[in-house]
Amino acid sequence: MADFKAEYLACPIRQVISRFGDKWSMLVLFMLHKSDTGTLRFNEIHKLMSDCSQKMLSQTLKNLEHYNLVHREVFPQVPPKVEYSLTETGKSLMPSLLSLVDWALQHFDDVVVKDIVRD
Amino acid sequence: MADFKAEYLACPIRQVISRFGDKWSMLVLFMLHKSDTGTLRFNEIHKLMSDCSQKMLSQTLKNLEHYNLVHREVFPQVPPKVEYSLTETGKSLMPSLLSLVDWALQHFDDVVVKDIVRD
DNA sequence: CCATAATACTCACTTTTAGTAACCTTTTTG
DNA sequence: CAAAAAGGTTACTAAAAGTGAGTATTATGG
Numbered sequence: 509m510a511d512f513k514a515e516y517l518a519c520p521i522r523q524v525i526s527r528f529g530d531k532w533s534m535l536v537l538f539m540l541h542k543s544d545t546g547t548l549r550f551n552e553i554h555k556l557m558s559d560c561s562q563k564m565l566s567q568t569l570k571n572l573e574h575y576n577l578v579h580r581e582v583f584p585q586v587p588p589k590v591e592y593s594l595t596e597t598g599k600s601l602m603p604s605l606l607s608l609v610d611w612a613l614q615h616f617d618d619v620v621v622k623d624i625v626r627d
Numbered sequence: 628m629a630d631f632k633a634e635y636l637a638c639p640i641r642q643v644i645s646r647f648g649d650k651w652s653m654l655v656l657f658m659l660h661k662s663d664t665g666t667l668r669f670n671e672i673h674k675l676m677s678d679c680s681q682k683m684l685s686q687t688l689k690n691l692e693h694y695n696l697v698h699r700e701v702f703p704q705v706p707p708k709v710e711y712s713l714t715e716t717g718k719s720l721m722p723s724l725l726s727l728v729d730w731a732l733q734h735f736d737d738v739v740v741k742d743i744v745r746d
Numbered sequence: 747c748c749a750t751a752a753t754a755c756t757c758a759c760t761t762t763t764a765g766t767a768a769c770c771t772t773t774t775t776g
Numbered sequence: 777c778a779a780a781a782a783g784g785t786t787a788c789t790a791a792a793a794g795t796g797a798g799t800a801t802t803a804t805g806g
Binding site: 530531561563564567585586587588 | 792793794795796800801802803
Binding site for chain 3: 588
């Protein structure tokens, strides 16, 4: 039983979900991926994801930086400039993430439309 | 601006995350996928995911049923028997989900191990 | 020369969501 | 006659997320 628990707690999908399975992380990664230059500034991301508060965006970026999916570069200017980009590890996640996006596109009608229509 | 907002709100990855990007949904789908028979009973899932409360498991299963990813079959017995399985839509999500699991396995060390060691 | 703007945040507070532990139902078993 | 079994629900508490205002520094406009 204890062995099972240890195995379960180490379950990779559980580990991933507990770290990046929140409301905003994947979306930030996706936005950075879609960016032409590969980089985005704080307020650019915020404009792209207008329903994510500054506070949550800040927390999300910190978290992604901590887990080495996102690189943060500060330019010592006034007003400040901070650029975010995907790390190599972050880039390596993209095929899987895009696969999920494809699924979402293909099954949008099955799953999502009824809710949107209801609004 | 309003146009952008509409497009953003319809963004498929956003739609998917808002519905199945919670703490337990993907894990339930994965457990049903791994099951030999393709079906699991409520308490079987609960034993497999012992840190998910009955309440949250119940909510998660209802949600997954609502979005047609999971099928719920009640057998009129006492004590009751309820079997859960993936629908065709649910099954169609598995390749993408498994791709994410693969990534998690490959990058476990990069991302996760430092946290586990810290505990 | 004082107000405003720009950027990338943080802080205090409220609301929403998740977690905990107890309870419910019916019937069989000890 | 009490306990167990399955699949939940309910009331309560804790944690997380959302909201709106505020912070720092410097340049620009009137």
